Amino acid sequence: MTDDWSVFDPIDHESVADAVVEKIEDLIVNRVLRQGAKLPAERDLADRLGVSRPKLREALKRLEDEGLIDVVKGEGSFVAKLTNEAMSPALLDVFSRHGDAFFEYLEYRREQEAFAARLAAERHTAFDADAITAEIRAMEESQEKGDQAAGMEADIRFHSAIVDASHNTMLNHMMTSIYDLTRRGVFYNREYLRAIDGTGEALLAQHKEIARAILAREADAAEAAARAHIDFVEASFRHGMDQSRRERLSRKRRLATRAG
Template identity: 30%
Template sequence: MFSPIKNTKVYEQVIEQIKNMIIDGTLKKGDKLPSERDLVEHLQVSRTSIREALRALQIIGLVECRQGEGNYIRESFENSLFEPLSMMFMLQKSSSLEIMEIRKIIEVETTALASQRITDEELDHMKMLLDTIKSSADEGDKVKADKAFHYGIAKASRNYLIINILNAISSLMDEFIKDARRRILVEEENKDELAKQHDDIYKGLKSRNPKKASEAMKRHLDFTNEYYKDF
């Protein structure tokens, strides 16, 4: 199961062994890790090294500590990319336009995938969100429905990497979305335009037409990106 460690940077080697156990299937999502005492015994290292390794694994989002229960491999990783991406975003002094560019690159093809894999139940949910985007008098509800609409498309792609990447990108965009929508909606005719764009995406998904769906998403993102240029 484990191999004794006899080298420098001990905690990094502890991490490496745990990662290898995930790769070979010994550890799976939701599995409980051995206790600190057992890890010390199996790996023949100090408890300090074990704690350093576990703390590092918690920081990167691979392991979670449940109070009074022990350490577990995480079952959900939907928010695990947000922290490192947000730090990189701030340190690199990136602009929101860069996020929108990568979102466009990924999301257009994601919509094509989703059109081939989306279920009838998911389409019903998308229709409900679309109705909120079109008719709600509450802008806050429209923002939530808009985000959920795009996330629903990612989920329908059935590609877990895409879901996590777009979820992290969307979280980074939160602080810009309200201001951008405000700028877009200054022009009264844009309300109907935004609703039509979402409707076109929905129709592409419902018709199971990858070209139609992805082109509708591209038109929508090209339109909204124009209002992020000054952020």
């Protein structure tokens, strides 16, 4: 979401309403305006775009009819929710109970995040670099405080910042749904992973290496670091699951021995 309304530069087009619609559509596609973002007040937006208020209203009505914005009486115009849930609640429930789905989720993330890290190393702006650095600091602070909830949010924001820095709009929209699943803990339980890690230091070090390579514009290293991070997550979960199985088997054997 942006508060920099300089993105609404004056309109210069024969069809004013068409130009306003095209301008706002472009800002939405490129995620300058994200779902839930509030547009400037009508008078302010008309002044910024250099159009009349009737023409602006015409454009906003068309955007509302297209389902791109929601106009809330007395509150203003907002970018509509444009990304649906990746899966239905029923399917999410099934997936959460089946371990193979989790590893398919990691397989998907491995490829997409490696791709995003490579692009981010090649394309990031100073704004992107600041966002990535800020999330590393947030993860460090949550680690020091032992605040696992804050750590999880910073973790997700960090990966989202990398996808933003890729400047690939399709990748950005697709990964928004994936990170929503992550945030809801459907597949990825960071608290469980941190327990396997022991202190969380390994995860933090991996995130730092990804950030370092991206900010240094080392595309190969950024891609490799992103892959290594997901490899670590997968190996850790597999180890934890194996350990849990061994413990369950050991308990069963002890119970069987006592019963015998």
